[in-house]
Amino acid sequence: MSGLSTRHVVLGLLVERPGYGYDLQQRIDARLGFLGLAESAVYKILERLEAEGWIEETGTRRIGATRRGAPRVMYRATPLGRERFRAWIAAPCERAVLRDELQAKLNVAEPDDLPELLAGAEAQARACLAELATLSRPALASVAEPEVPWRDAATMMVDDFRVRSLQTLVDWLDAICELMEERIRRASRPAPPVPR
């Protein structure tokens, strides 16, 4: 998570509209669930942002029957905060690294483990399909439609990235399985033919 600035995400949400801690955590969860931010982490971030002068309190508000019945502290972005947020949007993005436990296992496994690795890879591929099934049917083309709310469009685009990541993963698994299978086959044959 080093590459992904959660500060800027929270700031962005406040640029969108004022909000309080719990509300921000809900909004993050809905749109960027994969970040897995806890409510407490959100409060920490809010404190730091306020200290830097990027957001400010606009007062407290009592909203329905909330937990502990405590009043909510509402925040909004300051002009400086907006400026920082724009700068962040415009700045080049950090590239996320796809990591998979299988990579680690490959690195530490012995040749004798090949059959198990194969089985693991296949299971992984099937799991990818299962995950695919959990994703909502996109109408990705509607991103191009101005009438579609921007938030929904953004979610679709982010989901599309997840699908493509799955494709990459499945293709990679397919490729390494084929190679490992060939390796097992050649190892079992005393005089492998060299076609090339």
Add this chain to the structure above:
Amino acid sequence: MTPLLELRAVSRSYWRGLHEMRVLDDVSLEVHAGEMVGVYGQRGAGKTTLLRIAAGFESPDGGTVSYAGTDLARCSRRQLARLHREQIGWVERDGPQSGDLPMRTYVALPLYRHHGPVEAQRRAVAALARVGAGEAAELPWASLSDTARALVAIAHALVREPRLLLVDDPTAGLGILDRERVVGLLRSAAQDAGLAVVMAVPDMPAMLQAHEVRALSRGRLLAPADRDARGAVIPFPGSQRSA
């Protein structure tokens, strides 16, 4: 309910000299009416072979293929031809081999058996219009865009009002908007018209439209893992939960 299409333990090999290439290995698949099954696989994974065997164009080395409960291996050539003409729509992107036919004639080809040319053409033009390729009616294959070709191929399959649609790589070369359009068309064929659709595509996003997804890898058809088994997978980086 018997599935419309059922492949049971199908295997198929090609021989290249002394080298056996196992294209399909113990493949089983059921497709019901109103259901769209996506088969994901990279190029050369054996998707086309799977579809050809499902259509009865090719016979498997082992296993059985049943269409509506009938074993295709027991069908005469005449019965098979009838199936292809009336029940099974085959969508491929090769187009007609007679490159000079206007598309309304190409699309009408399956209809000439029972309809006069006027009626056949009328239906063909209507089918073209339904898939949104009405402007291709008078054009030859060579002058169509990739999108129009995909749409015409679908119209050519749909014109016979089939029960099963076998679709081989319909989105190759298409931009994202056209890809969505073509796959959406297939989805609605299953969803709204109640067809069984098998679509093989080397493109994961297209799979999202399918009711069921399979992956063809090294000759084997992989089904999604059970939900319970999901713990074995390291999820998307940073993700702790599903959407």
Add this chain to the structure above:
Amino acid sequence: MRLSSLLHLYRVRLRARAMQELLAVAGIAVGVGLMFAALVANTSLLGAQRELDVGTQGKARLLVVARGPEGLDERLVPAVRRIDGVAAVSTMLIVPATVAGPTGERSVFLVSGDMRLARNAGVMVRRFTRQVGGTRVVGAHALAMTAPLADALHLDLGSVVRLQAAGHSVDIPLGAELRRSDYGKLVDSPFVLAPPPLAQRVSDMRGRMSRIVVSVRPGRETAVRRALRALAPDANVERADSDAAAFERAAVPITRTTAVFSVFAAFVGFLFAFTAVLLTVPQRRRFIADLRMAGHEPWVTLQLLLFDALVLGVAGSLLGLLSGYLAIRHLIEIVPSILTYAFPIGERVSVRWQSVVTAVAAGLLAACCAVLLPLRGALARGDATAHGRHSGFGPGGGMAALACATLAIAAWLIARAPQATTLSFSLLTASLLLLLPASLRVATGVFEALTRTLRTPVPTLASLELRSRATRTRAVALASTAAIAVYATVGLEGAHADLRRGLLAAATATDANGDVWVTFPGATNALATVPFPVPAGTLAKLRGLPDVSHVSVYRGSFLEVGIYRAWVQAPPGSARTMVAASQILHGDAAMAARRLREGGWVVLSTAIADTLRVRVGDPVTLPTPVPQRLRVAAVSTNLDWPAGAIVLNARDYARAWSRPAPSALLIEVAQGASPAGVAAAVRRALPPRMPALVETRAERIARHVAVARDALARIDQVSALVLIAALAAIVGAIGGVIWQRRPAIARLKVHGYPEHELWRALLLENALLLGTGCGVGAAFGLLGQILFTRGMQTLTDLPEVYVPAGVTAAGILLLMTGVAVAMIALPGWLAVRVRPAPGGAG
């Protein structure tokens, strides 16, 4: 599938491949046209005479026909009329004559009928009677002539015509023109009509007639026939259609020769049609794949293909019929003029429905075969999506082996069983076609081996295409067209030359008998068959001329022997050659000549000897006016005259014919004297009004060369037609092929081959392809020549001299290949200018 669907699908596909389809139609048209022309040429010959019989004789049942040119005594007529059972009698005079107008002279038959009995006569005589009777030239001194003849001679009604018949020359006005509207097809025959007194006077036949036409009461034919025979023992009593029968006989060798040539031409036409359609196979194969993908059963596809074939066949056949008819009108002479010497007929095209049906059926068959055969694999295959595979002319050594076996059988038949011409011919052609794919492979291999060391990609490009399976059918079709074309023309031309040599040898042997000949003028008298009166003292006068060493009398005419109208040659015993040794088929030539000189012996041609059932040494009585008992000295060829020939001594002739006027005077010139000078002197010495033609031997031989050529004119024309058709077929095939090649060329251009190299490769490839086809065709053509020459000799008795037509073959080979390559050059250059395009099938 419904007919409308078939039609619709055909139309839709036609739009894009109109050019190819057009070439296929043209190919079929060439084939059908060739076939139709050949068939019609044969049937027209026979049709012409039948028209004439009905025209001149009406429906009379019996004819009393004079055996010689001297005719019958008119006094017979009252006696004939008195015979019980005779309903009506009329008389007819038919003699050879010439008419001259402002623009030339024509050989015609002078026909005259008995006007009092016109009721009984045919339409021609009847109408003439009425017409002449109704005009100002009543009863008179006037001539009627067919309108085409009058036009040709620039004669108008009333203008003066010079009419020459045996012995007399008169100037008389043209009294009537016989128009097509009144006389129909008859006007195409070379006739003039004259009132009997005039005709008799001019032809020196006062009180005589050529034939008596008798119509018989029902049921009395046998009795009347017997009575007529008793009344006129020196005449033949025949059925009214005997002329037609005799003509058919006379025409047999010619019809047979032409038939052989025609059948061959027809076959060649069939093959042209076949190969033309073969060129459209790839396109059709693709469409079959589409139909299979659409889920159509093979039999639906078959329907569609048959429909294709039907359209191609019908369109091609119709075009073929038209072109064939035009070819007949303008290229082929229906009646070889040699036959007009003995039969009063003219040019006329008669199309029988059988010819039309045969030609169209052949066109359809060719189209069906060509459409279906190469696609049988595609039709039968269960796998609908497997495309691009070819099953047409596969490689396979089996085919080559079959070809060799067929060839061996054909060769054996040629050597051992010359009568099985048709069979050996079919086998030979089959082996030619079967051998072609293998020949192409061998030629390509040799070509590759020869060009391996060259540093240019051109040969490689060329052989690449030749080796490609995709274009195999096309290549074989093209090579077949070339092979058949050359095969046909070499075979025909070779056999034709053999025949001409044979005819000429026979003709010139007789001509050698006199240094100067005096005969009755007219083209129809080339065989010296018209006796003409020579005034007393003429012979003595000629003998007295300077430089004349000898003058003798040659006799000759036609004689009806059974169904044959045989040519009688009667040279004097002093002649140099009684009969050419080369023409004797059975018997000792030298002894036969000696016996002819002695007299009392006769040489008969095969057909005549067979009719009279005699062999060498047998006694024979010829049906002459005064029958004479002679013996057969030898059996000969028919000496050029298709209906058969008889040779005897002039003295024997004089005894056998009651009024022996000479048919020619033979003058031998003293050694060292100029024949031309003597000929001029002879002409001056003859009475000025005497119709006579004086020729030197050289002039006469030249005339016979022309006659021999003329006898074979139809074969000439058929063979020219085959050559033209062959060139047309090749040009059409190449045109189609080159244009189909453009996508392949576009793909090669992607690799950066420059246009001139591609062009050269294209030329080289096609030259190799056509060269191989033509070469194989030429080799087979030489075999075909043996077959033809042999076959025709057995069929026709015509004299033939076999000489292998090597030079002709080489010439035709070069011509065909040259023309073809030249034809490729320009379209090829245009084709290689196509834009480069990767992959796509265009």
